[in-house]
Amino acid sequence: MVTMFAKRFSELRPYVPGEQPKDRAYVKLNANENPYPPAPAVQRAIRDFDASALRLYPDPDARELRRAIASTLGDEVTEEMVFVGNGSDEVLSFVFYTFFDDDAPLVFPEHTYSFYPVYAGYYDIPVSRAPLAPDYSVDVDALLAKKSSGIIFANPNAPTGISLPLAEVRRLLDSYPRDRAVVVDEAYVDFGGETAIPLLREYGNLVIVRTFSKSYCFAGARLGYIVANPDLIRAVFTTKNSFNHFPVDVLTQRIGIAACSEAGYYTEINSRIARTRDSFAASLSGEGWKVLPSRANFVFARKPGVSGRAVYERAKAAGILVRHFDQPGISDFVRISIGTDDDMRRLLEALKGAWS
Numbered sequence: 095m096v097t098m099f100a101k102r103f104s105e106l107r108p109y110v111p112g113e114q115p116k117d118r119a120y121v122k123l124n125a126n127e128n129p130y131p132p133a134p135a136v137q138r139a140i141r142d143f144d145a146s147a148l149r150l151y152p153d154p155d156a157r158e159l160r161r162a163i164a165s166t167l168g169d170e171v172t173e174e175m176v177f178v179g180n181g182s183d184e185v186l187s188f189v190f191y192t193f194f195d196d197d198a199p200l201v202f203p204e205h206t207y208s209f210y211p212v213y214a215g216y217y218d219i220p221v222s223r224a225p226l227a228p229d230y231s232v233d234v235d236a237l238l239a240k241k242s243s244g245i246i247f248a249n250p251n252a253p254t255g256i257s258l259p260l261a262e263v264r265r266l267l268d269s270y271p272r273d274r275a276v277v278v279d280e281a282y283v284d285f286g287g288e289t290a291i292p293l294l295r296e297y298g299n300l301v302i303v304r305t306f307s308k309s310y311c312f313a314g315a316r317l318g319y320i321v322a323n324p325d326l327i328r329a330v331f332t333t334k335n336s337f338n339h340f341p342v343d344v345l346t347q348r349i350g351i352a353a354c355s356e357a358g359y360y361t362e363i364n365s366r367i368a369r370t371r372d373s374f375a376a377s378l379s380g381e382g383w384k385v386l387p388s389r390a391n392f393v394f395a396r397k398p399g400v401s402g403r404a405v406y407e408r409a410k411a412a413g414i415l416v417r418h419f420d421q422p423g424i425s426d427f428v429r430i431s432i433g434t435d436d437d438m439r440r441l442l443e444a445l446k447g448a449w450s
């Protein structure tokens with residue numbers, strides 16, 4: 095067929111995000127958004143923002159924001175070790191472009207963030223999926239089993255919520271060629287995972303990707319970042335400057351800086367979310383559900399004998415959205431984001447006794 099579209103276009107298989115239906119008001123527990131507002135300093139920065147600042151382009155290097163982020167990550171992280179972009183999805187696309195080649199497959203766990211295969215397709219990077227361990231945790235030996243052009247996984251992993259201990263991340267890095275990137279996506283680390291930042295000094299091929307969307311209540315503002323050694327960060331700048339000089343706008347840079355000035359607020363709300371998660375998981379288990387041990391702001395759970403789709407539909411009928419992945423191996427599960435205690439009570443109520 096003759097078409098006006100480029101050949102590469104017909105190969106695109108876009109990522110599908112959590113739905114946002116508008117037919118009624120839903121409690122949204124399907125996109126791992128934070129149920130609490132951003133820190134008061136962010137709200138003040140928005141109130142005090144002078145719209146005339148929009149006339150000028152933002153700082154393309156986002157220096158002040160990168161310095162502010164570095165200051166929240168401990169003494170070992172400097173501004174030169176931080177790159178910022180328009181959400182971690184965009185940051186991931188720069189990472190894929192910069193580090194992963196087509197001479198061997200990119201390896202990632204069989205079940206992980208489903209944007210990774212999408213970007214691999216976008217950049218023509220071959221992929222190979224490593225099975226999870228029987229308990230659904232990331233299996234380091236399986237990731238190492240094949241020759242690869244790079245490795246990427248989320249830690250805690252999505253959609254399982256299971257965290258890989260730092261010792262296992264170190265073991266992976268110890269056994270992997272130093273001239274290939276290992277990318278750890280720490281989108282959910284602030285809810286109880288273990289960060290790989292202390293390993294950056296020893297491993298020059300480690301790339302850590304993070305986001306303000308979840309633990310910093312910024313999903314609507316779009317701010318993600320990389321922490322890595324300065325030469326890797328410089329390389330990603332080259333990629334970014336070949337695509338878009340200004341991915342983080344003036345207002346988002348300003349409120350990102352404000353958010354970093356109140357890191358304690360986020361520690362507080364995120365430990366509250368972790369407590370809500372643990373009591374919600376205990377209640378679900380009490381109702382006969384199997385719940386994977388989560389260190390993220392969501393749980394991955396199944397009710398034996400009931401399909402994931404049936405659970406999703408039941409919750410939706412009660413005005414609550416959860417996420418179901420119609421994929422072999424995990425289609426019995428639903429992924430439930432952790433909202434307020436009240437949101438979780440409503441969901442438990444809706445699910446209670448439904449299938450006993």
Ligand code: PMP
Pocket residue numbers: 180181182183184207248252279281304305306307313317318
């Ligand atoms: N990584 C993981 C593991 C995620 O689940 C998500 C959220 N869908 C992202 C990255 C992207 O988040 P954002 O673009 O909002 O920073």
